[in-house]
Amino acid sequence: MCQQITVTTTTAMDQPERGESQAGPGRVQVRRICCMGAGYVGGPTMAVIADRCPDIQVTVVDLNTARIAAWNDADLARLPVYEPGLDAVVGRCRGRNLHFSTEVEAAIASADMVFLSVNTPTKTRGIGAGQASDLRWVEACARQVAQAATGHTIVVEKSTLPVRTAETIQTILAAQRPASDGQPQRTFSVLSNPEFLAEGTAIADLEAPDRVLIGGEDPQAIEALAGVYGQWVAPERILRTNLWSSELSKLTANAFLAQRISSINAIAALCEATQADVREVARAIGADSRIGSKFLTAGPGFGGSCFQKDILNLVYLCRHFALGEVADYWESVVTLNTWQQHRVSRLVVQQLFGTVTGKRIAVLGFAFKANTNDTRESPAIRICGDLLEDGAQLAIHDPKVDPQQIAADLRQPQAPASPAPVSAHAGGGERTWIACPTPEQACHGADAAVVLTEWDQFARLDWAGLAERMRHPAWVFDTRGVVDGAAVQAAGLRLWRLGR
Ligand code: UDX
Ligand code: UDX
Secondary structure, eight states, rough: OOOOEEOOOSSSOOOTTSSSSSSSSSOOOOOOOEOOOOOOOOHHHHHHHHHHHHTSEEEEOSSSSSHHHHHOOOOOOOOOOOOOHHHHHHHHHHHEEEESSOOHHHHHHSSEEEEEEEOOBOOSSSSSTTSSSHHHHHHHHHHHHHHHHOOOOEEEEOOOOTTTTHHHHHHHHHHHHHHOTTTOOEEEEEEEEEOOOOOOOOHHHHHSSSSSEEEEEEEHHHHHHHHTTTSSGGGGEEEEEEEEHHHHHHHHHHHHHHHHHHHHHHHHHHHHHOOHHHHHHHHHHTTTTTOOOOOOOSSSSSOOSSHHHHHHHHHHHHHTTTTTHHHHHHHHHHHHHHHHHHHHHHHHHTTTTTTTTTTTTEEEOOOOOOTTEEEEOOOHHHHHHHHHHTTTTTEEEOSSOOOOHHHHHHHHHOOOSSSSSSGOOOOOOOOEEESSSSSHHHHHOOSSEEHHHHHHHHOOHHHHHHHHHHHHSSSSEESSSSSSHHHHTTTTOEEEEETO
């Protein structure tokens, strides 16, 4: 199963610049990499590979021309992905051995190794809607590889995929341009190499990974990829498994991490009811080395492109294999997360005397976590949506998120910017929002400030100054445990902190 797939091509050309990665015995050395998908995963991952492997030419391709143009922007502050340290890495390698291009077929044709790093969102319609992954882009990419590849090509699944997707990719690769007499052979090996980087710390995670996981059946292909990572990752951290274990490990890792967050968020609600402090509980349980201290920070619920999608994928898989109880178990992690997000917005409304209609609320932070401009599945989307639904006027400040992205997430354009508070508490009940470049502007005339992302700067806010701008009695809702509670209270503001 899953050994090298051989296809004979009618148009294959010799690629003199390619490495020795032709089928056959001997060590396979990768010289040219193509990555399909210049997103949050593909961009930073390829930048670090190029940085650490100066002998490998890396080309990242994407269908989105605007995105590729942004990756090629001379101003490194305008890269399409914000990650601490990414600009420096791209600055070092771009034009040397790191290239961003829309010439997809040419990049595939000259590559020894093609990474698939395109998005795999949850299906919104048809069979498995709401749970299964939508593989249409992965499938389209596999077809493009099948068309354009030459010689031997190692295809690496980087996108998070349902278990046994490699089989689909193999089937597509094997079906294209079938053998015809006398033509040079094209061959493919498929590997799974899930990405474990977390956004906001992507560069550090890539440069010093806990582990690199390579799943596959073709030893030469596995060693070729291990050779790439081996240029900077210690050998004992490079794990080799079969394809399906690798694919399942990624889903399982994300499910376990998300489960910890739902667990601590559940306990946070109990802490609020019983006057325990969730931080103290987290510290006490985290000191047990069997539990460990990481990923025990209570918050407004997890966001990000992976956790919910991957758990729903796991749930779908379990149902498919008639493991109903297992599916229900994992699904409850997502159910609790959704509940937690709504719980925050309900609490804000309750504290503000049962209504936020016509009230201005400053929202501090919209990204799903600090140090990223990514808002996918951000708890802010649901929480802001609830508050708008209740008639609030939101003044949203995030240091990195583009207001156009907020508009897309809230499915509502922002109100024309006005220096004064939106309709100044006229009580009109118009659900509007504006983006504010500073926390001060967001808090101007606000009845409450709700902290939704743990940006460092929110720990250092001048609450005395902000309080002067707010309408009293005014509240601060800290869902991330980052604000200086003493300063908030000294400024005469009422403070609500999640889990306390
Ligand atoms: C990644 C993973 O690939 C995904 O499986 C994981 O679960 C989340 O993280 P990410 O890099 O975050 O995805 O996605 P995104 O930032 O949306 O980037 C994907 C890119 O692929 C986009 O720029 C899109 O334009 C591009 N793309 C998509 C193609 O170039 N070709 C396609 O056929 C489809
Ligand atoms: C996650 C995995 O960590 C990573 O290994 C995988 O490759 C992709 O998915 P990411 O979503 O980028 O990474 O960020 P992560 O740091 O895991 O945070 C996810 C969400 O959980 C964020 O909304 C974050 O705020 C939240 N979180 C995290 C908590 O609420 N509490 C915690 O203790 C940790």
